[in-house]
Amino acid sequence: MSQLTTFGIPSNAVITVAGTVGVGKSTLTSALANELGFKTSFEKVDGNPYLDQFYKDFERWSFHLQVYFLAERFKEQKRIFEYGGGFVQDRSIYEDTGIFAKMHYDKGTMTPTDYDTYKNLFDAMVMTPYFPHPDLLIYLEGSFEDILDRIQARGRKMEQETPVEYWKEMYDRYEHWIDNFNTCPVMRVNINDYDLLNHEQSIDPLLERIGKSIQTSRKLIRS
Ligand SMILES: Nc1ncnc2c1ncn2[C@@H]1O[C@H](COP(=O)(O)OP(=O)(O)O)[C@@H](O)[C@H]1O
Numbered sequence: 162m163s164q165l166t167t168f169g170i171p172s173n174a175v176i177t178v179a180g181t182v183g184v185g186k187s188t189l190t191s192a193l194a195n196e197l198g199f200k201t202s203f204e205k206v207d208g209n210p211y212l213d214q215f216y217k218d219f220e221r222w223s224f225h226l227q228v229y230f231l232a233e234r235f236k237e238q239k240r241i242f243e244y245g246g247g248f249v250q251d252r253s254i255y256e257d258t259g260i261f262a263k264m265h266y267d268k269g270t271m272t273p274t275d276y277d278t279y280k281n282l283f284d285a286m287v288m289t290p291y292f293p294h295p296d297l298l299i300y301l302e303g304s305f306e307d308i309l310d311r312i313q314a315r316g317r318k319m320e321q322e323t324p325v326e327y328w329k330e331m332y333d334r335y336e337h338w339i340d341n342f343n344t345c346p347v348m349r350v351n352i353n354d355y356d357l358l359n360h361e362q363s364i365d366p367l368l369e370r371i372g373k374s375i376q377t378s379r380k381l382i383r384s
């Protein structure tokens with residue numbers, strides 16, 4: 162039996178923060194890990210060899226980028242497993258296929274053959290009994306306007322220059338995706354329910370909710 166943190170969260174827990182681009186995943190990931198003394202797993206944006214080119218030409222680079230992200234996330238998954246948990250992870254591997262790859266395929270910016278190849282790879286690597294799923298997926302949600310403001314404020318040029326329709330399509334897809342997601346336990350959190358910029362402790366109620374949720378789901382698994 163692993164030790165419990167102050168908030169009743171097992172010290173070997175794995176928590177994933179999901180949600181659309183700009184909603185606040187990285188910021189919350191750092192804050193939760195800091196409070197819990199957990200390690201972090203961030204997705205690779207700086208130093209990503211495809212991301213800039215991808216935003217300039219989706220058709221040319223969408224397959225390359227998906228394979229790159231899949232490999233990176235899989236390596237991170239291995240690292241988390243080797244440490245025996247105690248991690249907060251910025252974005253889940255499930256969003257790569259459920260949101261990004263599917264969206265580009267549906268919109269015609271990934272060919273059916275590339276999508277099939279990617280899906281086969283994803284299913285063989287991830288959707289197996291051997292792949293450890295997180296204890297909890299925190300789904301961050303907010304209004305589309307607030308999220309757009311955050312994308313602009315963060316100031317990544319490639320995202321600022323991307324048409325607003327792209328972000329709206331993604332936003333709508335996320336709503337549908339989370340309503341149907343059942344691979345691991347989910348906790349929905351509205352971005353207006355905490356204020357990390359002015360009040361660090363505002364995530365304490367969230368940490369309590371996380372503790373209760375993980376304890377409940379672990380009890381269910383044991384019984
Ligand atoms: N709780 C918050 N309150 C206000 N601004 C926030 C909050 N969380 C994140 N932000 C801001 O929103 C932008 C996007 O946040 P980030 O964590 O990078 O999002 P994501 O990882 O989901 O893309 C950043 O400029 C960040 O400073």
Ligand SMILES: Nc1ncnc2c1ncn2[C@H]1C[C@H](O)[C@@H](COP(=O)(O)O)O1
Pocket residue numbers: 180181182183186187204206212226227230252256257258261262320
């Ligand atoms: N799987 C992905 N396909 C395309 N683009 C992706 C994928 N995962 C992340 N991205 C992009 C979206 C953002 O521009 C950056 C970082 O995402 P963020 O939500 O800001 O952490 O990478």
